[in-house]
Amino acid sequence: MEERVKDILQSTNIDQPIVVKGWIRTKRDSKNVVFLAINDGSCMSNIQVVIDKEKGFSTELLAKASTGASVVVKGQLVESLGGQQKVEVLGEELEIVGEAPEDYPLQKKRHTIEFLREIAHLRPRTNIIGAVARVRSAASFAVHKFFQEKGFLYVHTPIITASDCEGAGEMFQVTTMDLNNVPKTEDGAVDFTQDFFGKQTSLTVSGQLSGETYACALSNIYTFGPTFRAENSNTTRHLAEFWMIEPEMAFCHLEGNMDIAEEFIKYVLKYILDNCAEDMAFFDSFVQKGTIDTMKNVIENEFARITYTEAMEYLEKADRTWEYLPKWGVDLQSEHEKYLTEEIFKKPVIVTDYPKEIKAFYMKLNDDGKTVRAMDILVPRLGEIIGGSERESDYGKLEQRIKDSGMDPKDYWWYMDLRKYGTVPHSGFGLGFERLILYVTGIANIRDVIPYPRSVNNANF
């Protein structure tokens, strides 16, 4: 019988034959026995393999069984004589599948997260990155489970886009042109008609606009895919390539949007607590003390909901000196978000109805003519984790907002058609998947919650 370590550790098939396949985490050598801790990634715990030196294992073979080596062990599952595990494997056959020479970079001892980032191809073999991978996978599943259970359709919006002004940030250009010999028009501009698509194209910064078209036909949809921003930002919460979840709901106003967003976050957090208990316990004790309780509090309590104007009142009343003085009409700064989430409310805060000048053109204008139906969800430590809004569903108002933003309504003809034919109030939001993982795990840098981070000046591995 051959099983994953996770199942073996739970097994009650004592004295039955068993096969373990995995990588050696540590070897403890004694006069008569050798202990191998084997991990296969199925869980954080290792299975202990006991090798009795009397049973004819050669010295050469045991010497090769070093930290990092891959092995197949055939033996018997037995109750452990040691105190720290219930079961262990009494080894009868040991096969070293792949040796790990002495320059194997991962020690038994703890490494800094920065060093692990330099060996991103080996870091999934560590406790912390293995745990991140499992949590990430579980969270992805929970995302789909939540929306599928609610009848949302998963829509694959394009990665390559010709919408040259989605308004969400700097874009990566996609081209097959020879950059050493770029075709030019008569007036010296780049001739994109000779490019692959016959026009200028980029990697998507958001699937929202395409998502809206499907929501305005299928009612409730969501996207979950890679997103690209070419911003020159160097922080612990930004990536050039990240994964974003963007639901879009027809016949849905801002209130319904907030309800779904809050329910969604709680659902995913609960799923992780319920299904990744061992990994979460690790994060709780070694990465950020108290993160499990923090998550439980998020799940059990309602998010605070305030308008931007109310937020400004809190900030203006605050007895403290600001680096950036809060002022109506100016966006919330990091220090403001931290104050609201960490000091005033001590939990996630949904801020709504921002001044139209600091928000995107597609957001629904309020009757006051000054604010839009936007909602950002801010969380302690990280700041914005969700950005969303009710969309402008009035053709004329949308046209005006596009013009006011200095853009040409003609470029958005298909987007405006949604308002021309059978328009409907609709809302949606975007959630940065890696930020959610940061939030749950308590890990400090976003580059450690994605397998191979892409950021300014870094596309290694």
Place this chain on the structure above:
RNA sequence: UCCCUUGUAGCUCAGUCGGUAGAGCGGAUGACUGUUAAUCAUUAGGUCGGCGGUUCAAGUCCGUCCGAGGGAGCCA
């Protein structure tokens, strides 16, 4: 992009007033009651991030470039 910090052995770091380089861990070798990041002993391992300057002498002081970390801005 801006501000601050930082770069010394494979890893984590110490190195005083400028005077010829150190520890712990890891590795190797050996020992050892069934160990739990095992323990004990021995041992190898360095262009002190790169380049330039000051000085009799630079890991140490100055300039510059590169990398890393944190904060800010931009956002998810």
